[in-house]
Amino acid sequence: MSEQANRKKFLYVNRRAPYGTIYALESLEVVLIGAAFEQDVSLAFIDDGVYQLVAGQDTAGVGMKNFSKTYRALGDYEVRKLYVERESLAERGLTVEDLMPITYEDEDDDYAEKPSIHLTDRSEMARLIAEQDVILSF
Amino acid sequence: MSEQANRKKFLYVNRRAPYGTIYALESLEVVLIGAAFEQDVSLAFIDDGVYQLVAGQDTAGVGMKNFSKTYRALGDYEVRKLYVERESLAERGLTVEDLMPITYEDEDDDYAEKPSIHLTDRSEMARLIAEQDVILSF
Amino acid sequence: MPTLHTVNKSPYERSSLESCLDHVAEGDSVLMFEDAVVGARRGGKFIATLKAERPSCALYVLGPDLAARGIKPADIAEGISVVDYGGFVDLAVANARVCAWL
């Protein structure tokens, strides 16, 4: 019970494309460090933030570090709730097939591989925000 | 003639509101220093940039330096062509009456006081851009 | 418990205010500050967006940021309340969480 009392709902809101600004990368650094604190963590990808999860990112030509593989490792850090806004994808001509497959192994279900990405309507996203204790925006 | 050969048309493009970012202030610092170089200088105020010229700016509450009076001194630096986009004002609910009066003394016309602000249609603004040698954007 | 949403960029420059308004819940508050205050000016094309149908939320604008940009209280569109930094603090207290739309 005392552990539960210190467990807060953290939402990381990502609204920018990667590489044009550093927010996507430094947001990921917070998420990884934060994982050690065993809070209830969710990530929201809204607006251009959906581009952070697009498959096939290749940064060789811009000379920057490609950190996109880190999203696929989030499951190992117990970060398993990635909410991607359906309307944001559609407006940009993207579908869920354009995104990296991101999964986790469910230890309560014989380590079955399950998807971490949840396609979320805008109205559900509003409800998700309304449930949080702490919202970190990037 | 040799002086003329080194005289270029410089356009400073201002598209942001003052105070939220420093670009308006630091753009003004370039314009003032640039005046000593005796180039053909124009300033364009487009989009939220029109707010840089709005009268009655009072920064006491935000604790920042109020630099708006500097625009009124531009005439003394031979900077006399301030082009304000008509459509940008209208979209924001502003009219030319909301702007500071900015004038210069015309030494070729018995030091008559003349307006530095020229209301400019979007299509004229496009022509102004097309005439420049150097465009500095802020 | 409702949410305080903060928006600090001009809606004429960025989509963040619109994105914010697309994600408010009934009873939430939205505070416009820094350059976002230009969106509150009467007669501006953004007023229609602010007034569009959605879960009803309270609209606030930060007075010191209005004054810095030469916008007088009389210039504010109807239905938007002016607060100072103390009012911003009170809004953060009165809501259960603060969501910044950066």
Next chain:
Amino acid sequence: MPTLHTVNKSPYERSSLESCLDHVAEGDSVLMFEDAVVGARRGGKFIATLKAERPSCALYVLGPDLAARGIKPADIAEGISVVDYGGFVDLAVANARVCAWL
């Protein structure tokens, strides 16, 4: 002599691409780079804005920025040419001036 206009922000986030397109002259070129490249993707709602009637100008997008964001050449809307940094330099040379829409 025509102008090279550069836009580096996503049209989904900022108004700079739209503002740029409102100020082009016949024969100008527009280069989308950095986050602006997301505006060039086929099927995106911004393609209509890019194709809207205006003085005819050439549209370019920077390849390395597309690749970084996982956008393949096949994903680019018709009528937009992909260039690399060398092509960016060539465009700056071929036009009389460069106007950055920041």
Next chain:
Amino acid sequence: MRFGIVVNEGPYTRQASDSAYLFAKAALAKGHEIFRVFFYHDGVNNGTRFTVPPQDDRNLQRLWSELAETHKLDLVVCIAAAQRRGILDANEAKRQGKDGDNIAPGFRISGLGQLIEAGIQADRLVVFGD
């Protein structure tokens, strides 16, 4: 009530640091507590003592340092963000083989865990950025 404050941008260029400072001052004036101010991203640039702003303008580093001293505030500069941007304390300078440091009085360099802790310990976390 107990606040946590996050500052994501450097001084002067964008208003975030000004807004955060005035928010912090107003919160303290109302008797609230500030658990921590965390400087992340370009926000770490608020913590250099090398700035010399014009005399007729505010000095944001000094305002923060003074507020911290008066109210015993904890001003934390993120170490990872600081390394990318060149903010060093004596310890970091030595560790990285740099020939000097630039951290301002009242600021300390620490890890991202301090941000998460602020989220856990504060009643409200308020983020100021671009």
Next chain:
Amino acid sequence: MRFGIVVNEGPYTRQASDSAYLFAKAALAKGHEIFRVFFYHDGVNNGTRFTVPPQDDRNLQRLWSELAETHKLDLVVCIAAAQRRGILDANEAKRQGKDGDNIAPGFRISGLGQLIEAGIQADRLVVFGD
């Protein structure tokens, strides 16, 4: 052809410095000349030698310093912008009574006139910013 390049943002946080660097390299590879690279606004933060970016990422300060050395580039940091943001050379440090400096090799601090001069002398001025 002779280029002038303006960099308005600091390293890492926004892509402007990366884009400007790659543009400069491409221009030089095509045999063009670069009259000057002028660092304004937060762009002055590209010129600190105190950065320690992660080893698996690019080091923008070093890339600029090396490009300047190889091609004899003139990298100018605006003095007024640098004062606000805490970028100092030994001279400025002395003049301002600061106990150290942080300017990186190959960069020099000078006035805004150098930007206007770049506009006059270059055939094309290209601005990279936010």
